Amino acid sequence: MFRNITIGQYIPGDSVVHKLDPRIKIIITFIFIVAIFFINKLSGYIFAVLYLYLVIAISKTPFSYILKGLRPVIIILLLTVSLNMFFTPGGTVLYTLGPLKVTTSGLRLAVFMGLRLIFLIIGTSLLTLTTSPISLTDGIEHILKPFSRIGVPAHELAMMMTIALRFIPTLIEETEKIMKAQMARGADFESGNIVKRAKGLVPLLVPLFISAFRRADELAVAMESRCYRGGQNRTRMKQLKIQPRDYEALAVTLIMVLLIVWNRVWTW
Amino acid sequence: MPIKVENLSFVYNEGTPYATVALNNVTFEIQDEEFVGIIGHTGSGKSTLIQHLNGLLKPTSGKIYINGVDITDKKVSLKDIRKEVGLVFQYPEYQLFEETIFKDIAFGPTNLGLSEEEIEKRVYEAMDIVGISRELADKSPFEVSGGQKRRIAIAGILAMKPRILILDEPTAGLDPKGREEILNKIKEIHDKYKMITILVSHSMEDIARFADKIIVMNKGRIEIIGTPREVFREAEKLEKMGLGVPQITSLARELQKKGVTIPEDILTIEEAKEYIIRYLRGTKNV
Structure with a gap:
């Protein structure tokens, strides 16, 4: 029942996209997001679509996984689209429904916001689908490192993320186990009204919290007994190194950006 | 309440890249009053198998009959099955959650919708069976020792008065004295209440002592099934599986x-x- 969460779910693979340096991948994703918000004509999205298609094709990511990533944000998407559609003033009125008016500029904005959100989610889920959580946090740590001079705890943040990610599957497994154990004692998690269901969660949540705290304690002891004391002077086994393929990926991304800029500035 | 399992197969994460076959065409029968040991390595499918016996997992294919009723049938109420088949999970002390030991043991019987007198009677009875002093009833289950916690958790299942009792590695993580106590208790309960008892373990010693029948699992299949003597005669086969006698x-x-x-x-x-x-x-x- 918990197995259909895709945001942040990595599919192992060994395509070029999978092998890219996580720092470059994060930067590329960032550039991509800025670019899709820079587009101001529908024709500009052709380049974004082509670019995404290229990434999906090279990484061989099953399209169904990408669609699954879109499912949880459908409500936000619908909300954004309808807010923009009904509450943007200006332009000619196309349709009136009581106090709500659909104008040309509203429709235009709605379409753009919708497309932007969809591309944003596809782009970021491609990042998480092709990058293992560990290398992702590694990349984030490196990118944040320059900011540690101004007090950003880059290493600590990355360590917290790594631990959190590491324990998601463990906690899911634990939840399933405790649920089953309580179901074997006749607990019912599925029927009844909200109050009854919320009460029914107590036998699940209490043991889950206890075991989470126990695990946290054990982990802290294990880390301290191996002399962990934060990020200072820590070396790593796997050093991140920029490869030629990283420059190539960056180049392809820049071409896409240039095409989008060209589309915005010189065509109409 | 005889148990009959026919051609049971189960696949985890079916239809995804992570699909794994946990049970492969498993068939066996258990008669009334039998004490059955299930033995096998981690990942051999023992835990998956027992979770099918009280409807926590639905088989991918195959049938399970308990007392002649096919529990894979959608019309069968899971509550009724779980009333009859008590399953004690591995490390059952991690499922304790109530403020007092009494309330925790009463959780199962309460879910069965019994009257308060009946619940109280059953809770104290279960505490007596597993050897938890009645004076502890109002203590928190988190204040007592590990061995006691485990016995409280087992009492929680016994208080539901199942006619089939399944225990998954009940001695895991206990010291020798604790192991001995738990195993003897289980045997005592079996002899007194004549329920079918299924003991899952990877210790041959534990199982050999009490079981009337042993099921040896390996890679999701039943490798050997029979009386302890019959099973241990196949010592070479057992050693090949890394189990030994x-x-x-x-x-x-x-x-x-x-x-x-x-x-x-x-x-x-x-x-x-x-x-x-x-x-x-x-x-x-x-």
Whole structure:
């Protein structure tokens, strides 16, 4: 029942996209997001679509996984689209429904916001689908490192993320186990009204919290007994190194950006 | 309440890249009052198998009959199955959650919708069976020792008065004294209440002592099934699976190879003692 969460779910693979340096991948994703918000004509999205298609094709990511990533944000998407559609003033009125008016500029904005959100989610889920959580946090740590001079705890943040990610599957497994154990004692998690269901969660949540705290304690002891004391002077086994393929990926991304800029500035 | 399992197969994460076959065409029968041991390595499918017996998992294919009723049928109420089939999970003390020991043991019976007097009667009865003093009833289950916690958790299942009791590695993580206590308790309960008892373990010693029937699982299949003697006669096969036979059985086999007249399917130390003494007296007389 918990197995259909895709945001942040990595599919192992060994395509070029999978092998890219996580720092470059994060930067590329960032550039991509800025670019899709820079587009101001529908024709500009052709380049974004082509670019995404290229990434999906090279990484061989099953399209169904990408669609699954879109499912949880459908409500936000619908909300954004309808807010923009009904509450943007200006332009000619196309349709009136009581106090709500659909104008040309509203429709235009709605379409753009919708497309932007969809591309944003596809782009970021491609990042998480092709990058293992560990290398992702590694990349984030490196990118944040320059900011540690101004007090950003880059290493600590990355360590917290790594631990959190590491324990998601463990906690899911634990939840399933405790649920089953309580179901074997006749607990019912599925029927009844909200109050009854919320009460029914107590036998699940209490043991889950206890075991989470126990695990946290054990982990802290294990880390301290191996002399962990934060990020200072820590070396790593796997050093991140920029490869030629990283420059190539960056180049392809820049071409896409240039095409989008060209589309915005010189065509109409 | 005899159990009959026919061609049971189960696939985890079916239809995803992570699909794994956990059970492959498993068929067996358990008669009333039997004490059955299920043995196998981690990942051999033991835990998956027992979770099918009270409807926590639905088989990918195959049928499970309990008392002649097919529990894979959608019309069968899971509550009724779980009332009859009590399942004690591995490390059951991690499921404790109530403020007092009494309330925790009462959780199962309460879910069955019993009257308050009946619940109270059953809780104290269960506490007596597992050997938890009634004075502890109002203590928090988190204040007592690990062995006691486990016994409280087992009492929580016993209070539901199941007619089939399944225990998944009930001795895992306990010290030798705790193991001995729990195992003897289980045997005692079995003898007193005559319920079908299924004990999952990877210790041959534990299982050999009590089981009437042993099911040896390997890679999701039943490799050997039979009485302990029948099973331990296949020592080579067991060793190939990395399971081995109880130490005393393997001693008897070694002695037999050296020419001592002793059967190779010895199960207990007492038995071996008899034969060895008889053999020693025999040779002395010659």
